[in-house]
Amino acid sequence: xxxxxxxxxxxxxxxxxxxxxxxxxxxxxxxxxxxxxxxxxxxxxxxxxxxxxxxxxxxxxxxxxxxxxxxxxxxxxxxxxxxxxxxxxxxxxxxxxxxxxxxxxxxxxxxxxxxxxxxxxxxxxxxxxxxxxxxxxxxxxxxxxxxxxxxxxxxxxxxxxxxxxxxxxxxxxxxxxxxxxxxxxxxxxxxxxxxxxxxxxxxxxxxxxxxxxxxxxxxxxxxxxxxxxxxxxxxxxxxxxxxxxxxxxxxxxxxxxxxxxxxxxxxxxxxxxxxxxxxxxxxxxxxxxxxxxxxxxxxxxxxxxxxxxxxxxxxxxxxxxxxxxxxxxxxxxxxxxxxxxxxxxxxxxxxxxxxxxxxxxxxxxxxxxxxxxxxxxxxxxxxxxxxxxxxxxxxxxxxxxxxxxxxxxxxxxxxxxxxxxxxxxxx
Amino acid sequence: xxxxxxxxxxxxxxxxxxxxxxxxxxxxxxxxxxxxxxxxxxxxxxxxxxxxxxxxxxxxxxxxxxxxxxxxxxxxxxxxxxxxxxxxxxxxxxxxxxxxxxxxxxxxxxxxxxxxxxxxxxxxxxxxxxxxxxxxxxxxxxxxxxxxxxxxxxxxxxxxxxxxxxxxxxxxxxxxxxxxxxxxxxxxxxxxxxxxxxxxxxxxxxxxxxxxxxxxxxxxxxxxxxxxxxxxxxxxxxxxxxxxxxxxxxxxxxxxxxxxxxxxxxxxxxxxxx
Numbered sequence: 059x060x061x062x063x064x065x066x067x068x069x070x071x072x073x074x075x076x077x078x079x080x081x082x083x084x085x086x087x088x089x090x091x092x093x094x095x096x097x098x099x100x101x102x103x104x105x106x107x108x109x110x111x112x113x114x115x116x117x118x119x120x121x122x123x124x125x126x127x128x129x130x131x132x133x134x135x136x137x138x139x140x141x142x143x144x145x146x147x148x149x150x151x152x153x154x155x156x157x158x159x160x161x162x163x164x165x166x167x168x169x170x171x172x173x174x175x176x177x178x179x180x181x182x183x184x185x186x187x188x189x190x191x192x193x194x195x196x197x198x199x200x201x202x203x204x205x206x207x208x209x210x211x212x213x214x215x216x217x218x219x220x221x222x223x224x225x226x227x228x229x230x231x232x233x234x235x236x237x238x239x240x241x242x243x244x245x246x247x248x249x250x251x252x253x254x255x256x257x258x259x260x261x262x263x264x265x266x267x268x269x270x271x272x273x274x275x276x277x278x279x280x281x282x283x284x285x286x287x288x289x290x291x292x293x294x295x296x297x298x299x300x301x302x303x304x305x306x307x308x309x310x311x312x313x314x315x316x317x318x319x320x321x322x323x324x325x326x327x328x329x330x331x332x333x334x335x336x337x338x339x340x341x342x343x344x345x346x347x348x349x350x351x352x353x354x355x356x357x358x359x360x361x362x363x364x365x366x367x368x369x370x371x372x373x374x375x376x377x378x379x380x381x382x383x384x385x386x387x388x389x390x391x392x393x394x395x396x397x398x399x400x401x402x403x404x405x406x407x408x409x410x411x412x413x414x415x416x417x418x419x420x421x422x423x424x425x426x427x428x429x430x431x432x433x434x435x436x437x438x439x440x441x442x443x444x445x446x447x448x449x450x451x452x453x454x455x456x457x458x459x460x461x462x463x464x465x466x467x468x469x470x471x472x473x474x475x476x477x478x479x480x481x482x483x484x485x
Numbered sequence: 486x487x488x489x490x491x492x493x494x495x496x497x498x499x500x501x502x503x504x505x506x507x508x509x510x511x512x513x514x515x516x517x518x519x520x521x522x523x524x525x526x527x528x529x530x531x532x533x534x535x536x537x538x539x540x541x542x543x544x545x546x547x548x549x550x551x552x553x554x555x556x557x558x559x560x561x562x563x564x565x566x567x568x569x570x571x572x573x574x575x576x577x578x579x580x581x582x583x584x585x586x587x588x589x590x591x592x593x594x595x596x597x598x599x600x601x602x603x604x605x606x607x608x609x610x611x612x613x614x615x616x617x618x619x620x621x622x623x624x625x626x627x628x629x630x631x632x633x634x635x636x637x638x639x640x641x642x643x644x645x646x647x648x649x650x651x652x653x654x655x656x657x658x659x660x661x662x663x664x665x666x667x668x669x670x671x672x673x674x675x676x677x678x679x680x681x682x683x684x685x686x687x688x689x690x691x692x693x694x695x696x697x698x699x700x701x702x703x704x705x706x707x708x709x710x711x712x713x714x715x716x717x718x719x720x721x722x723x724x725x726x727x728x729x730x731x732x733x734x735x736x737x738x739x740x741x742x743x744x745x746x747x748x749x750x751x752x753x754x755x756x757x758x759x
Contacts, residue, residue, distance in 0.1 A: 231641070231654060234662045326724055329660070329727070
């Protein structure tokens with residue numbers, strides 16, 4: 059299969075270069091408009107914060123990886139880029155790489171199933187821009203199936219692998235139903251925002267935000283339909299919350315052990331989860347000594363993250379097995395698109411139809427006529443198939459592009475329903 | 486029929502051990518691979534056990550409550566059966582090994598020492614005695630399960646406090662769920678013990694001429710009953726929660742076991758049949 063692929067990812071490039079080569083939807087659209095017909099006939103462009111990947115079936119046999127590299131750099135000039143930051147794949151390796159990406163085993167956070175959705179979105183986007191064809195469509199279907207299988211049949215995406223998500227996982231080990239609980243997030247920075255979003259996703263009953271800069275906190279609160287309380291007096295209502303997540307950039311402790319003890323008395327010692335994901339810490343770590351206070355800081359949450367990452371790494375061989383199975387299935391299909399086996403399949407397909415009809419109706423004929431029936435029906439089938447056979451044979455002559463031939467053969471197989479018929483026969 | 490009883494008597498501890506092993510393996514391996522098959526195994530073990538109990542009743546013409554080893558086999562069945570129902574109702578499937586191990590202990594002791602009693606005192610064939618003992622046994626199954634969930638609560642509580650996120654953290658349900666399961670099991674246990682005590686107090690003086698309110702089993706059960714009553718009331722009306730209530734349940738259970746052992750094996754009274 060004449061599929062080219064170039065990848066810039068966390069494996070090959072630092073974040074600055076990945077950012078420099080990141081393509082937004084507008085840029086992807088421009089890329090496709092300029093590349094279609096000149097560089098690729100069909101393909102896929104995937105660009106996330108950790109990777110930019112180009113896949114395509116070249117429109118000309120002379121187009122190779124360096125031509126595509128020059129094309130990208132022409133579109134997004136980055137002077138410090140060297141060709142080593144591009145990882146190049148071809149044919150089988152390109153398909154294998156795509157399957158690795160969509161299953162998450164190539165991700166920075168192994169098993170991150172966000173990449174599965176990102177690849178699917180990218181596929182949808184190139185479809186909208188009519189940059190797909192018969193082969194890439196099949197490739198996308200195979201890739202999506204591989205990704206789905208990895209998620210459903212293995213534990214590659216299980217367990218929290220970020221500190222904010224680990225905090226939520228921990229909270230769920232204490233409370234069974236978050237919809238009956240109330241949470242306070244102190245700090246509306248990036249970490250606080252992610253933690254608040256996770257709580258909202260877990261359907262927390264009441265979410266409250268407090269932030270030193272009120273307006274910033276208000277923006278986050280509005281986006282998450284949360285309540286906002288002024289930072290100056292958040293301490294007065296602390297006893298109302300079952301969960302406190304602190305993620306500010308404060309250099310000093312915001313809450314002391316004595317303050318937490320006072321809150322617990324007001325709460326009649328109902329369970330209180332405190333997650334301090336700030337550096338330096340915002341809440342006195344000695345609070346953990348108070349009964350029914352579950353205090354955890356970034357170090358303890360990192361234990362959960364590391365454990366889950368280890369478990370996910372252990373799942374990689376199982377995912378690789380799925381990838382191997384799907385690669386085999388995809389290339390079996392691809393090789394079936396060769397001309398000679400297709401001619402045979404079409405002939406077998408028609409012969410089966412002929413035999414079935416003759417068998418069904420032969421009792422309506424006398425024994426002498428049955429012989430004639432055989433001859434006549436065979437002749438009809440041969441005459442019908444003569445022209446398609448000649449045309450198919452022509453595809454193998456001259457300098458026809460192999461992928462173009464495969465695409466044409468694929469359409470013929472689809473029209474006659476040959477693959478469906480043979481799979482029914484196998485069953 | 487006798488040979489079937491003997492065969493099942495030997496088979497049952499092994500059946501419970503096999504079920505426990507599957508639950509335990511699944512617990513250690515992440516609780517996903519054998520989710521359905523372990524439940525099926527428990528179901529089959531309970532079916533075997535029911536057949537055993539029914540055949541015993543028919544063969545010996547009395548309910549299997551006439552001595553402590555017959556009671557142990559009923560208790561082994563009640564505990565696992567109660568867990569099975571709880572698992573079906575809550576779909577919490579990872580706590581099985583901690584409950585089924587209790588059934589293994591009771592059943593193993595019963596299988597080792599049980600005898601084929603054909604001749605029993607006429608009083609032990611009474612229906613009122615049957616309801617008295619069966620409600621007491623369901624009560625004991627309830628408080629057993631309550632104590633196990635209480636213990637799991639304490640273990641998980643400690644693990645979370647100490648930042649230990651191992652197998653216990655990953656496999657057990659949340660603290661809130663463990664506390665709820667422990668509490669509801671205790672409530673059911675308390676309710677059934679209440680019935681057992683009421684039936685006993687009404688019927689025993691008429692059935693036994695040597696009945697005495699100073700009977701050690703009666704005193705022991707009453708203390709346990711009062712303790713559970715206080716624990717339940719403190720949670721319902723005194724806003725007690727968490728470890729305090731759990732400790733009530735565990736101490737109550739230890740007392741219940743001690744009082745049963747002492748009253749059955751040491752103190753001889755009208756209430757001892759073995």
